[in-house]
Amino acid sequence: MTEAAPVISAKNVWKLFGPNPKSYLGSMEPNRSFEDIRKDGYIAGVKDVSIDVGRGEMLVIMGLSGSGKSTLVRCFCRLHEITGGTIEVEGQDIMSLGQKELIDLRRRKMGMVFQSFGLLPHRTVLENVAFPLEMRGQERHTRRERALEVIELVGLAGREDYFPRELSGGQQQRVGIARSLVIEPDIWFLDEPFSALDPLIRREMQDEFLRLQGILGKTVVFITHDFDEALRLADRIAIMKDGAVEQCATPGEIVMNPATEYVQKFTEDIDKARVVTVGALARASAHTAAADGNALDSEATIQGLARQLINDTRAFMPVQDKGGALLGTIKRQDALDLLLGAEG
Amino acid sequence: MVAQADPSNAALSRLSSLHFSVVLLVVSALLMIAHSMGVLPAWLVRLPEAVIPPTAEVLDVVFAFVQNDLGLIHVTRSIAAGLEYLLDATGNILYGKNRFPYLNRVSFLFIESLGPIPWSAVAAGMAVLGFWLGGWRMAILAGGTFVWTAMIGQWDIAMQTMSVLIVAAPIAFLIGLMLGIAAWQWRWVDNAIKPILSVLQTLPFFTYLLPAVIFFKVGPTAAAVATIIYAIPPMILMTTLGLQKVSPDIVEAGKMSGCTRWQMLTRVYIPAARTEILVGVNQVIMLCLAMVVLTAFIGMPGLGAKLLAMMNSFKLGRSFEIGVTIVLLAITLDRLSKAWVVKQPKHWERETPWWERHFLLLLGLGAFAAFYIISQFQTFEILNEVGRKQSWSKGREIDRWIKGVLEIDSIQAVTGWLRWFLNVKVLIPFRNALLWVPTPALIMMVVALAYWLGGRKPAIYAAVFFGIVALSGWWDRSVITLYTVISAVTISMLLGIPMGIMASGNKRLANWVLLTCDSAQTFPSFIYLIPAIMLFGVNDVAVVFSIVIFTMVPLTRYTIEGLRAVPLEMTEAADMSGANALQKLVSVRLPLALPTMAVGFNQAIMFAFFMVIIAAFIGTQDLGQELQRTLAGTDLGKNIVLGINVSLMALTFDMAILEWAKRRKKALGLG
Ligand SMILES: Nc1ncnc2c1ncn2[C@@H]1O[C@H](COP(=O)(O)OP(=O)(O)OP(=O)(O)O)[C@@H](O)[C@H]1O
Ligand SMILES: [Mg+2]
Numbered sequence A: 001m002t003e004a005a006p007v008i009s010a011k012n013v014w015k016l017f018g019p020n021p022k023s024y025l026g027s028m029e030p031n032r033s034f035e036d037i038r039k040d041g042y043i044a045g046v047k048d049v050s051i052d053v054g055r056g057e058m059l060v061i062m063g064l065s066g067s068g069k070s071t072l073v074r075c076f077c078r079l080h081e082i083t084g085g086t087i088e089v090e091g092q093d094i095m096s097l098g099q100k101e102l103i104d105l106r107r108r109k110m111g112m113v114f115q116s117f118g119l120l121p122h123r124t125v126l127e128n129v130a131f132p133l134e135m136r137g138q139e140r141h142t143r144r145e146r147a148l149e150v151i152e153l154v155g156l157a158g159r160e161d162y163f164p165r166e167l168s169g170g171q172q173q174r175v176g177i178a179r180s181l182v183i184e185p186d187i188w189f190l191d192e193p194f195s196a197l198d199p200l201i202r203r204e205m206q207d208e209f210l211r212l213q214g215i216l217g218k219t220v221v222f223i224t225h226d227f228d229e230a231l232r233l234a235d236r237i238a239i240m241k242d243g244a245v246e247q248c249a250t251p252g253e254i255v256m257n258p259a260t261e262y263v264q265k266f267t268e269d270i271d272k273a274r275v276v277t278v279g280a281l282a283r284a285s286a287h288t289a290a291a292d293g294n295a296l297d298s299e300a301t302i303q304g305l306a307r308q309l310i311n312d313t314r315a316f317m318p319v320q321d322k323g324g325a326l327l328g329t330i331k332r333q334d335a336l337d338l339l340l341g342a343e344g
Numbered sequence B: 001m002v003a004q005a006d007p008s009n010a011a012l013s014r015l016s017s018l019h020f021s022v023v024l025l026v027v028s029a030l031l032m033i034a035h036s037m038g039v040l041p042a043w044l045v046r047l048p049e050a051v052i053p054p055t056a057e058v059l060d061v062v063f064a065f066v067q068n069d070l071g072l073i074h075v076t077r078s079i080a081a082g083l084e085y086l087l088d089a090t091g092n093i094l095y096g097k098n099r100f101p102y103l104n105r106v107s108f109l110f111i112e113s114l115g116p117i118p119w120s121a122v123a124a125g126m127a128v129l130g131f132w133l134g135g136w137r138m139a140i141l142a143g144g145t146f147v148w149t150a151m152i153g154q155w156d157i158a159m160q161t162m163s164v165l166i167v168a169a170p171i172a173f174l175i176g177l178m179l180g181i182a183a184w185q186w187r188w189v190d191n192a193i194k195p196i197l198s199v200l201q202t203l204p205f206f207t208y209l210l211p212a213v214i215f216f217k218v219g220p221t222a223a224a225v226a227t228i229i230y231a232i233p234p235m236i237l238m239t240t241l242g243l244q245k246v247s248p249d250i251v252e253a254g255k256m257s258g259c260t261r262w263q264m265l266t267r268v269y270i271p272a273a274r275t276e277i278l279v280g281v282n283q284v285i286m287l288c289l290a291m292v293v294l295t296a297f298i299g300m301p302g303l304g305a306k307l308l309a310m311m312n313s314f315k316l317g318r319s320f321e322i323g324v325t326i327v328l329l330a331i332t333l334d335r336l337s338k339a340w341v342v343k344q345p346k347h348w349e350r351e352t353p354w355w356e357r358h359f360l361l362l363l364g365l366g367a368f369a370a371f372y373i374i375s376q377f378q379t380f381e382i383l384n385e386v387g388r389k390q391s392w393s394k395g396r397e398i399d400r401w402i403k404g405v406l407e408i409d410s411i412q413a414v415t416g417w418l419r420w421f422l423n424v425k426v427l428i429p430f431r432n433a434l435l436w437v438p439t440p441a442l443i444m445m446v447v448a449l450a451y452w453l454g455g456r457k458p459a460i461y462a463a464v465f466f467g468i469v470a471l472s473g474w475w476d477r478s479v480i481t482l483y484t485v486i487s488a489v490t491i492s493m494l495l496g497i498p499m500g501i502m503a504s505g506n507k508r509l510a511n512w513v514l515l516t517c518d519s520a521q522t523f524p525s526f527i528y529l530i531p532a533i534m535l536f537g538v539n540d541v542a543v544v545f546s547i548v549i550f551t552m553v554p555l556t557r558y559t560i561e562g563l564r565a566v567p568l569e570m571t572e573a574a575d576m577s578g579a580n581a582l583q584k585l586v587s588v589r590l591p592l593a594l595p596t597m598a599v600g601f602n603q604a605i606m607f608a609f610f611m612v613i614i615a616a617f618i619g620t621q622d623l624g625q626e627l628q629r630t631l632a633g634t635d636l637g638k639n640i641v642l643g644i645n646v647s648l649m650a651l652t653f654d655m656a657i658l659e660w661a662k663r664r665k666k667a668l669g670l671g
Helices: A019-025 A034-039 A067-077 A099-108 A125-129 A130-135 A139-151 A170-181 A200-215 A228-232 A251-256 A261-267 A286-290 A305-310 A332-340 B006-035 B054-069 B074-095 B106-115 B117-150 B153-184 B187-202 B203-214 B220-245 B248-256 B259-273 B274-297 B303-313 B314-341 B359-374 B376-385 B397-406 B409-436 B439-454 B456-471 B475-504 B507-522 B525-536 B540-564 B570-577 B583-615 B623-632 B637-666
Strands: A008-017 A042-055 A058-063 A086-089 A110-113 A188-191 A219-223 A237-242 A244-249 A314-321 A326-331
Touching: A008 A019, A042 A067, A042 A086, A058 A067, A058 A228, A067 A086, A067 A188, A067 A219, A067 B376, A099 A110, A110 A170, A110 A200, A110 B248, A125 A130, A125 B540, A130 A139, A130 B259, A130 B303, A139 A170, A170 A188, A170 A200, A170 B248, A170 B583, A200 A228, A200 A326, A219 B220, A228 B274, A228 B525, A237 A261, A244 A251, A244 A261, A244 B074, A251 A261, A305 A332, A314 B409, A314 B507, A326 A332, B006 B439, B054 B074, B054 B637, B074 B153, B074 B203, B074 B220, B106 B439, B117 B153, B117 B220, B117 B314, B117 B359, B117 B376, B153 B187, B153 B274, B153 B303, B153 B314, B153 B507, B187 B220, B187 B314, B187 B409, B187 B583, B203 B220, B203 B274, B203 B583, B203 B623, B220 B274, B248 B259, B259 B376, B274 B303, B274 B525, B274 B623, B303 B314, B303 B525, B314 B409, B314 B439, B314 B525, B359 B376, B397 B409, B397 B525, B409 B475, B409 B525, B409 B540, B439 B456, B456 B637, B475 B540, B475 B583, B475 B623, B507 B540, B540 B583, B570 B583, B583 B637, B623 B637
Parallel strands: A058 A219, A058 A237, A110 A188, A188 A219
Antiparallel strands: A008 A042, A008 A086, A237 A244, A314 A326
16 A cells, blocks of 8 residues: 655654743653653653655554644644654655745645534535635635535535534534545545544444545545544554554554554454454465465455354465465464454 | 742731731821821821922923924824714714715715615614514614604704714724734733723723813814724723634634635634624723713713703703613613624525525615605605604603602602711711821821732832822822722622622522613713712712712622622532521622622722712812813823823722732632
């Protein structure tokens, strides 16, 4: 999925909140912990984060409340001025942009859905959605057409003339989504877009989001609290704690090989079989040559192949990727352990 | 201050602050004892003339320099010309002023052919506007007010007042909005504006008037200028408040939508601060109305001038009728603008035809036009203008009736006795006592009070401010002003606080009283003189009485609000400890309500300082009297000195009381 040149590239990014963050960071000795920094009177919203987001990739950021997710995303689009490090968007250092260039970048490339909607209360749905176009100076008629199109896309057709206070939370969030999409951004930031919704609608919105993303194929940075949601959506998951990224990897990787204790705790309650693919379990071993019979698809999850794994009595099974190339074998016992929980 | 931040030291510092106050009080007592034994040197009783600097004269020289040598007068005169143009236009449209020195012939003919608008057309338009803003009740209120005004035969004077109001209010709104934005945007503007605003808000209104007259001609122009300046401060405050309160989510959404700074301000901030800005509009309108009425003192014709004339010649019936008109106008303007604050835009279903979307607008225009045309016919002449003979005014009858009632023996006995008692037993002795106190002793008492209430900062200000008053050369008159304020507020407290306590016990009664207070607060202060003069005639007691009713409004109101805000669990705790109603009131509810009540008390004092100056025309001997006298001449320096004296005394109390309320709230954990 990831292409060579990343769309967003953050290197050693710091964001400190406090009276005099720049000079504090300059004089700070290395390896000070979040707690140390807090004792010095600063909050490390983002702490030495380096992360790349590839074109067309969907990066999900997770972490407990207050771990710095929103802050990090705000740094990506320069709603916060970062304290240290560099952030490049499409090869351009965004901290070096002038006011005009920054506005231009946001007008052309970026869309954002806010945790708390951020709808303008005095404008109708249509006017809210058309707002970014209006700011670009687009002519009334064309921006109306375009806004109607996006409103239709998020399933709010017929409510164009409602005011935000006349809509439910879920509908308001759809307006937020429509507004962020109206300029056809290349990069799409979503800050807990579904957290205000009840489980049923949330599920519906996730499906819709996947459908949209299927059509649009944007570069997405998505924040959520909900591991299930992350698993459904993510190419990669970044787990944050106290401003720092603890681990950033594919869902399977995170579940199988948690980098830290914290990540492990985070993933403890997850039904691993739903996440782990056959490919992730496959090992090239002596058995590879010996194994025969029909091969398993490397991208299928263990859960997806549950029936087959139970019925097929071979101790080792070959795994191949989409192209048909043999990747290795999986041990049936490993797969069953994952599926049913290890014995004893 | 630093020591007081430490809770363990709080008790100690409280003691020491008391200590300092006590020392001051003892010293001032010693001075008074010495004075009573006749051993105090004269220069300690009153500052000798020799040390009083010629502030007024110096100010006059400065003003003359700015006015003539720097040419400020030309600037103001050209502004005045612009204003006069607008005022002539509104005057002509509303009541047919027929004076257009600045118009060429064509536009003259155009506007001439428009005005004056028939009263029935205005009333119909206002009724539809009222309906749009607040349904039937508002329609009846708005339409009814204007029908009353016309039928009672006061249309022309009311329109004279309105013609200034509709010029002054939008200008005050715009200036206030811009200054408010500037203060929000730039720290230094905020820092510069704040102190000016607090002085402006305590400056007696006579002090607005004279500069207006000198720089902007007598009559409506000066009235408009004074009104505009008077109405700006709350608009600034509300604008800044509203802009600061805009939620960061919306701002970030705006930024991500690619707003420039200008777009951010006009499309995001200002619309999002709509509520506060409209509250500001409401206050601008109400202050404008209050001030326009008061500009009667500089020869502005209209409701105020008529009221002033009627009161001066003791025509109570007509005064009463004009008072009703003013009150109705105030309530109408207040309710309409408040309805506008809460009015939310409403969406239309698709395919609604445009005439249906704009139905009320069309109806309003239609009604306006219809009445306009009908009233041009001879038969319906009455819809155009209510003549002197046709009006329903019952001025003379009411007059006779009121005077009749007042002459009933029992009533006269009561008012007569009250007048005698207050004058002979309370007011005059108190006044004489205050006047007898040596200047330094009185200053020390005030400083002691400020220190005891608010600590060091208010005490320093009290010393400096009262020092300036002493050096201004108007000490005795200032003391008389102070005496009137203190006596009136004391009486007002004796009446208003028990009333508030009583009302707070009953939810419905409390709501009703609060509503009454709300309405009463929108009345122009001038109105409060009417009952005072009716009951007590033209003397000191009437002055005090008018201040008492004026200040009872905030006292009652904040007492109720303070008592209501006492958390339920606290009164319940008292119930569980077996306290009876009185114990509960004294030891739980009142102490907790006190900070809020202090805010009301403070407002009462500010109102009193305001009213005492207006009441001057009844014939007091205080600063107000002297101030009013300056209006006839060109003593700008003296006018300012007198005005600043009032302002400084008011500010002293303002700072001390508010500081006390703040600390007390903090100590009680009420946020
Ligand atoms: N403007 C600010 N000023 C000071 N501190 C801030 C600011 N914004 C965020 N913080 C702090 O930075 C930390 C991270 O906040 P952030 O909003 O990024 O958390 P989050 O992971 O998005 O949490 P949530 O899941 O609750 O949205 C918090 O401790 C917060 O208090
Ligand atoms: Mg967040």
